[in-house]
Amino acid sequence: MLRIGTWMAGQAKFCALYEKPYWRQAGLSGQAFSQQGPMGEIHDGSNNNQGPYGLTGFVNIPAVQRNHQQLLTEAILSQLAVIYGKPAAQPTTFYYKDWARERFTATQFDQPPMVEHPLYHPPAGQTSIWDGTIHFAGTETADQHGGYLEGALISAERAVMNYQETPKGHKI
Ligand SMILES: Cc1cc2nc3c(=O)[nH]c(=O)nc-3n(C[C@H](O)[C@H](O)[C@H](O)COP(=O)(O)OP(=O)(O)OC[C@H]3O[C@@H](n4cnc5c(N)ncnc54)[C@H](O)[C@@H]3O)c2cc1C
Known part of the structure; x- marks a missing residue:
């Protein structure tokens, strides 16, 4: 069982919180897919009409290359600013979670990125x-x-x- 890859276990995610969902006022959904910068996929992760408001997404870099969290955070904020405008680079709170470093979530078999979704069975x-x-x-x-x-x-x-x-x- 230890050799079975856990879907998403090698992932890292971020969540940037803001006072207001200002991207909505500009008519943006908050959803973005990008092949430039560390994030491949970003979503509006807010509650619907009440806070907290935030953008959340997946870090599209293999686990072994995610060693410098400070650099990664700066790159994430820069990418957010490119996509959503300058205010995105200044969230009120920023969370980053590297699931590949959680020993009860990921094993060594989860470190290489999965190329496709596994077919599981008992x-x-x-x-x-x-x-x-x-x-x-x-x-x-x-x-x-x-x-x-x-x-x-x-x-x-x-x-x-x-x-x-x-x-x-x-x-x-
Ligand atoms: C970063 C990430 C993002 C994800 N995103 C999504 C998503 O967007 N959509 C989606 O559908 N799925 C997503 N998933 C997958 C989803 O979280 C899992 O499929 C789901 O949680 C699996 O549920 P489970 O009950 O099988 O196992 P788990 O939720 O892992 O529950 C197993 C429980 O058993 C406990 N446990 C383990 N060993 C022992 C022990 N020896 N004794 C007692 N307790 C033990 C663990 O602590 C845990 O609480 C994501 C997963 C990760 C890691």
Whole structure:
């Protein structure tokens, strides 16, 4: 199981908060895709009509190259200013999270960027072992939408259903 890549585990994300969603006043949605600068994908991550207001996105650089957070932060703010105008470079708060450095999220197998979305399935094709006393759940065991929140829900439902159907199962 440790060798199974976790979708998004090697990612880094940022969130820049602002007093107002000023890009909306300029008629911009806040969504951007870019092949220049560290961010590949940016979204309006605000609450709808109340704060906090912010832009959030994915850092499109492989984990092994994300060693200098200060330089990366400066490059992110510069890129935001190019896309959304100068105020974007001065957020009230800026969060940066490198998930590849979270030891309970990413393993060494998550460090190289995934080139495509993996097709997941339960370990060795089994949804349970030891006469149904252990059931596998979690998005990396889902055979649909594996790696996403939806896959986590699908696999959880499957595990609960299977558990209830085993002789030792209880209604839970
Ligand atoms: C950076 C990032 C961005 C993502 N973006 C999206 C997105 O935009 N859309 C989307 O659909 N999905 C996204 N995902 C994927 C989504 O977060 C996962 O698919 C989902 O959280 C998986 O749910 P899960 O219940 O299978 O596992 P988890 O949410 O990982 O839950 C497993 C839990 O088990 C706990 N645990 C682990 N080991 C033990 C142990 N030994 N004992 C007790 N507890 C243990 C962990 O602490 C954790 O709380 C993203 C993931 C990451 C990392």
